[in-house]
Amino acid sequence: MTKTVFRAVALAACAVLSMAAAPKGTAPRKGLPAASTNWAAATAVTADGSHRLGNPDAPLKLVEYVSYTCPHCAHFHKEADPVLRLTMVPKGQISVTVTNFLRNPIDLTVAMLTNCGDPKRFFVRHNAFFASQDKWLAKAEATNREQQQRWYQGDFPARMRAMASDLGFYDQTASWGLSRAQTDQCFANTAMLDKLKGQQGEVQALGLQGTPSFTLNGDLLDGHDWATVSKAITDKQAQQRAGNI
Template identity: 25%
Template sequence: MIRSLSISLGLVALAALGGYWMTSQPNVGLTPVAAAQAQEVPQVESFTLGDPDAPIKLEEFASFTCGHCGNFHEDVFKRLKADYIDTGKVHFTYREVYWDPYAIWAGLLARCGGEMRFFGIVSVLYEKQKDWIDAKDPAKTAENLRQIGRAAGLGEAEMETCLSDAALATALRDQSAATTAAAGVTGTPSMLIDGELYKNMRYRDLKKILDEKLAG
């Protein structure tokens, strides 16, 4: 099982991440079919929470392997969601940032659950961030991600398909590069609040910004 997944993740790493992180030849080791798939550019869906007509638009830029992002989701995001997103004051968009292979693997897994499961899987990825990331053993990291997928109700074949989607991995990487550059993001977590860029902050500081906007 681990061997099968590591082969699939290796395909993704070589095809989608090779040019950036793994090798100078993006399609080394790919079959003709896989190489063709790697050239396709699928549409990348953005996942949102809250009322689209909310008075404040907030975009979070975060990486699944960023420790500060994990802390943000545990300490800040939960209160942000309860106080502002769920009450119709903030429309929230999650912008995935991909600067390393493990983050992309996590992103592929989160997207495997579709719109209904995406944010649930994202929450677990951040909550158990220190448990699933194994810097010394990619195969162990892969199996840890599978365990999260199983707990979310994903099947083995379903995860295999998602985690070996080289074309989507490439599209995610490229969109991440484009959105971070356009917003001026240089670190994570960062937020665009009504188009203005902010870096990581405590909840009380974020609350002050949001309350001032709502009062204005």
């Protein structure tokens, strides 16, 4: 996709998705399992429609603001997974929350699909789209002007159906057992669309300029890569051990 087209896409997304953020957070939990619990499968949907993985009372709480069309986000995902989701999350040391940073209509389409179906399977769908990002991004870059025009004509479900068809997303959802008709129903989910719009208000309130972006225990990190996050985690753990926070 040309720089001109991507610029137009980003501007269109910003114009449509500039909305006030819904509050993030969940009510305190009671009767949590013992510390020996494996938290790898503990998932929850937060008030603004983001998805959290891990112990809700973990001493470290990481929020990732990600764009599915961002190669740096896919690279971060590949680097961070072995440490976060496969090591620290199961032990209850950290929770990871994914919030959408929508830069363009393709981001919106993928976000609607990762939220399509059982919420407990969100991270399976999330991981799948990042794992296959190079393939469907290549298709996006190879589309012609006539195809791209379909992404901007008609209502939102029609636009998303066009993108899903052009980029092979129906094949992805079919592998999850969803028919084309069921996938199209997800594109028509106005409640989810509103939640995704709300998340963009939070992105704007934080002044985020790039993807991926992160907060750790509410503090915005000054960096967009695993090296930044890894150092912040190490520093925060050292402060907690010293009793400074």
